[in-house]
Amino acid sequence: MGIVNISKLDISYESTKIVKQLDLVIDDGEFLVLLGPSGCGKSTLLNAIGGLIDTSGGSIHFDGKDVTWADPKDRGIGMVFQSYALYPTMSVEKNMSFGLRIAGVDKATIDKKVAWAAKLLQLEPLLKRKPSALSGGQRQRVAIGRALVRDADIYLFDEPLSNLDAKLRAELRLEIKKLHKTLKSTMIYVTHDQIEALTLADRIAVMKDGIIQQLDTPHNVYNKPQNLFVATFLGSPAMNCIKGHLSVHADKVLFKSADLNIDVSGYPFVEQPVDGAAVTLGVRPEHLIAELNEDASENVIQGVVELVEPMGSDTLVWTKFTEQHTLSHRVTSEDQLSVGDSFKVKVEATKCSIFDTQLTQRL
Ligand SMILES: Nc1ncnc2c1ncn2[C@@H]1O[C@H](COP(=O)(O)OP(=O)(O)OP(=O)(O)O)[C@@H](O)[C@H]1O
Ligand SMILES: [Mg+2]
CATH class of the missing domain: 3.40.50.300 (P-loop containing nucleotide triphosphate hydrolases)
Structure with a gap:
């Protein structure tokens, strides 16, 4: 024993x-x-x-x-x-x-x-x-x-x-x-x-x-x-951490950070989300998925590629989505992206982590 x-x-x-x-x-x-x-x-x-x-x-x-x-x-x-x-x-x-x-x-x-x-x-x-x-x-x-x-x-x-x-x-x-x-x-x-x-x-x-x-x-x-x-x-490259706040509505919960709006209604909050709460949204690079459908809009954000880092099996891309938000995301090594390209990703809200910014604990 x-x-x-x-x-x-x-x-x-x-x-x-x-x-x-x-x-x-x-x-x-x-x-x-x-x-x-x-x-x-x-x-x-x-x-x-x-x-x-x-x-x-x-x-x-x-x-x-x-x-x-x-x-x-x-x-x-x-x-x-x-x-x-x-x-x-x-x-x-x-x-x-x-x-x-x-x-x-x-x-x-x-x-x-x-x-x-x-x-x-x-x-x-x-x-x-x-x-x-x-x-x-x-x-x-x-x-x-x-x-x-x-x-x-x-x-x-x-x-x-x-x-x-x-x-x-x-x-x-x-x-x-x-x-x-x-x-x-x-x-x-x-x-x-x-x-x-x-x-x-x-x-x-x-x-x-x-x-x-x-x-x-x-x-x-x-x-x-x-x-x-x-x-x-844990995680290499590291999780993207975006500071913002929650905006709670009758039919949905939004995460807002400057001009970024992410619908996080599907997120499994442990406790009832509080309107205005200061939170940090954590998104792993592999959970920002390339969105190829031109018409898709829900949680789709568009930006301009700033840096491309080939990592062998896949490629890490740093894309500037808003003035304040440059985030890392993975693409397959076949995706030929260059600096200056326009690129759309979908934020997988259910796979994100949301933390109380001050207490640093998961919500
Ligand atoms: N004999 C000692 N006397 C005083 N301080 C010590 C002694 N041994 C370790 N420490 C201190 O205790 C802390 C923890 O050390 P420890 O060796 O447990 O770290 P660790 O997590 O194993 O790090 P590493 O990954 O570098 O091996 C460190 O700040 C270290 O400087
Ligand atoms: Mg040690």
Whole structure:
């Protein structure tokens, strides 16, 4: 079993509070990703779960057992550190088995486990080599292997793919996903790479300044961000954020911003929309759809292309729709758009996000 229950956790370095009153329950077998900008406290939280640093308040339970002050070796965890250090004088095999040898596990068991991990991580041909004779990706896999042979209920990964090129990252990402399917252990995975978070996680905890901003499925975190921070942190290129206000009528609700009017009647407001409320409309670039029908008018806006950025599979276009509104939108790479072209898009109101501008919370 690997249920992790974190309650009202505080962690401080000297007088600076890094993690604040943090509550988080992680299910047995769940793949939870901690995602957030550099310095928000991800490693600090992970290290506290692993028992590497002291907490200043609150508690951590594994399967109902209080481990807040337990020694790391008594927590039944496997851990891959952000700065994974391999022993340079030991072979891959010895690096992987080090923890088990220290723990006095018998040789037959060690051999079996190392062979299993080496097969899983495709390290079999490299077992006799020293770390200096490995590529960065191979070293990183050895660090993962060293954690896996621990046979833990809970694995902690701190940016295990951070030093790899994009191709290797994608390959190892897939391996980690497969590994999770095979092992069915609880995995807590730190990253500031949103693609890693979105592809791997069962749930993502988006952190800022030591506080979880949203804990949800990848789909909801991306499509239903609960505040402006989450909305703008996820998504590349970023969501367009337009400040304006609501205009509530008997038969419809409009979003108004200077001379831009968007009918948002179809938007699933959580509470009754208030006339005149200052709001920010968030529209992802892929939700401004090219409108080719000349007669279409509802939520169709027209502008002049200012910048074209080819991105391979598609193209990001910056179009000036009004004096105040230059927005980014995606078109397929076949669409040959040039600066100065006139272009129409339809705003998909149901796919937008609307936030209270002052409170920054989703409405
Ligand atoms: N030993 C320490 N003493 C004092 N402050 C520290 C210490 N370790 C970390 N911090 C501070 O705590 C904050 C959170 O650090 P942490 O390493 O948890 O960030 P992170 O979210 O993992 O960032 P990154 O994505 O860059 O790894 C940072 O402001 C950092 O400077
Ligand atoms: Mg870190």
